Amino acid sequence: MDFSVESPDVGHRKTQYTIKTKNVSYVVSPTSCKFGWIFQKKVNPTLKKQILRDVNCEVKPGEITAIAGPSGAGKTTLLEVLAGVIPPCRVSGHVLVNDRPMTPTVFRRVSGYVTQEDLLFPLLTVEETLLYSARLRLHGGIDNSKARVQELLAELGLCHVAGERIGGGSHRGISGGEKRRVSIGVDLVHNPSVLLMDEPTSGLDSGAALQVISMLKSMAENHQKTIVLTIHQPGFRILELFDQIMLLADGTMVHHGSLDSLDHRLKSAGHHISRQVNVLEFSIDVIETLIPESKTFDLIEPKREPESDCIIQDCHLQYANSPFTEITILSERFAYNIFRTKQLFVAKIFQASLVGILLGTIFQNIKQFQMQTQIGFFAFNLTFLLYSSSEALPIFLQERRILMRETSIGAYRVSSYSIANTLVFIPFLFIVALLYTTPTYWLVGLRAKLDGFSQFLLIVWLVLLMSNSFVACFSALVPNFMIGISVVAGLMGSFFLFSGYFISKNDIPKYWIFMHHLSLFRYPFECFLLNEFGGSQGRWRCVERFDGGCLVSGEDFLKKENLKEVQKWYNLGMMLVFIIGYRFLSLLVLSYRSYRSRN
Ligand SMILES: Nc1ncnc2c1ncn2[C@@H]1O[C@H](COP(=O)(O)OP(=O)(O)OP(=O)(O)O)[C@@H](O)[C@H]1O
Ligand SMILES: [Mg+2]
Secondary structure, X not given: OOOOOOOOOOOOOOOOOOEEEEEEEEEEOOOOXXXXXXXOOOOOHHHOEEEEEEEEEEEOOOOEEEEEOOOOOOHHHHHHHHHOOOOHHHOEEXXXXXXXXXXXXXXXXXXXXXXXXXXXXXOOEHHHHXXXXXXXXXXXXXXXXXXXXXXXXXXXOOHHHOOOEOOEOOEOOOOHHHHHHHHHHHOOOOOOOXXXXXXXXXXXXXXXXXXXXXHHHHHXXXXXXXXXXXXXXXXXXXXXXXXXXXXXXXXXXXXXEOHHHHHHHHHHOOOOOOOOOXXXXXXXHOHHHOOOOOOOOOOOOOOOOOHHHHOOOHHHOOOOOOHHHHHXXXXXXXXXXXXXXXXOHHHHHHHHHHHHHHHHHHOOOOOXXXXXXXXXXXXXXXXXXXXXXXXXXXXXXXXXHHHHHHHHOOOOOHHHHHHHHHHHHHHHHHHHHHHHHHHHHHHHOOOOOHHHHHHHHHHHHHHHHHHHHHHHHHHHHOOOHHHHHHHHHHXXXXXXXXXXXXXXXXXXXXXXXXXXXXXXXXXHHHHHHHHHHOHHHHHOXXXXXXXXXXXXXXXXXXXXXXXXXXXXXXXXXXXXXXXXXXXXXXXXXXXXXXXXHHO
């Protein structure tokens, strides 16, 4: 498909788009498997479900087309076909854009698709939300993006809440109608010529719904945009704003035309409609009495593109920004989100300082000669540090949904997201490590030397980064929070078991030894021991006394544990390998997910 893809720059004269479908049918196979996106099993053909049946339709520029029908009729599915979210290669029949077969990856960049669910960052303000979206999708730098955002705020009637946070969950933010308009705005920043929306008015009162549809109507008329939306029970005044109505019943097109023609059809089918009755609602009530339309539109019979129309060729698609700019914008947005997430930032800072002081006071008196207690301290220390990172799981999962949406429309590269996410956590976790280590190290009375302290700090920092990368990796893999938290906790538990603390390395059965090598506890645990009982100071330290004499020195202890000085650097290196490895794995999984969501 080579319809022109314009620069999204504002003020440019835009191409107008007409989208047509010819005999489109869509069949799905049920997937019960949670990991269905990884495993593609052959399914019994009798379990297949037909959602769309021979649908012919046409949506034109300058018009609002509403798709209506009972619940489960296939409205969202048809909208997804028209938006290219369900690519043409997965439906039978033809999907044409300006009489040429649709190329979904290209089409999704010139169009905007607003899902029924508002996928927004609750802690960003309305203006910030639109500005980040604009910066990621528009050429011309931040000034151009700012100008576009001001224009959008005015157009969407959001100027009065520009500085307010979106809100969600326990944070009360802007109203539902305002949130819907922000969602629409996010998909309007690049000034698309086609806008497709799934139930833009659901959850809104009649006044707010009318406001949204009126705004869309003026956009369609003034900018010749092609607007398609699905709707449930629109009021009288909203109904009048629609140019075309498509009525679906069980995946079949029952009516496609104006409201007047629907009224006419109902009357000719023998129905009497009183003036107080909403024609659309009435038609849905009596939908089984309407004979499906066999309307076709003058289509130039398109050549079916070869199978290759399913193969995504991202290489020739241009991103608005360079990878470096993308990383800068995404890091900034992520940093804002973290610093404003009280559960993560403030709680983590408090938790680190408080637990650091508490642990320090609990273990304060062990000092020397109580080796087992000191080793117990290292083990507990690690348990706390590794488990505390699972708090980031819901944040990663929330981000993932937005990431999938944004990368599927070509806003930025998945790799930029992964790098930005890692970069933001590096300084943040250093602050956490410093706040935790400072009281703990000195109160517990570990080796009182600056080099010992700084190495302890380095180990703690790497432990935090390692567990954070581990959580990032599993948040990319798992389907939801419940499974995510079970997998993370289960694996952490087994890492602890195989760390060498409960059962020494030599006693672990051979077929389980791989778990010892994979254990996130093992490497930092050994580092803690080497930092405390190794080096020129630790080596000669008496760690266990008997009858006034020294029974075990630091050196003896390390020998017994089979630990050599050089292992400290090897272990630190292994921790780095885990950090990079888990991050890389998470990048691979996210890239695959993003690829699948585009297909
Ligand atoms: N991927 C899928 N796998 C299995 N069934 C599906 C899939 N997508 C849609 N369906 C089914 O197809 C039917 C139509 O779904 P669709 O979401 O398009 O309906 P809808 O008209 O938008 O309904 P609503 O008004 O409730 O939003 C539903 O019965 C739905 O369960
Ligand atoms: Mg729907």
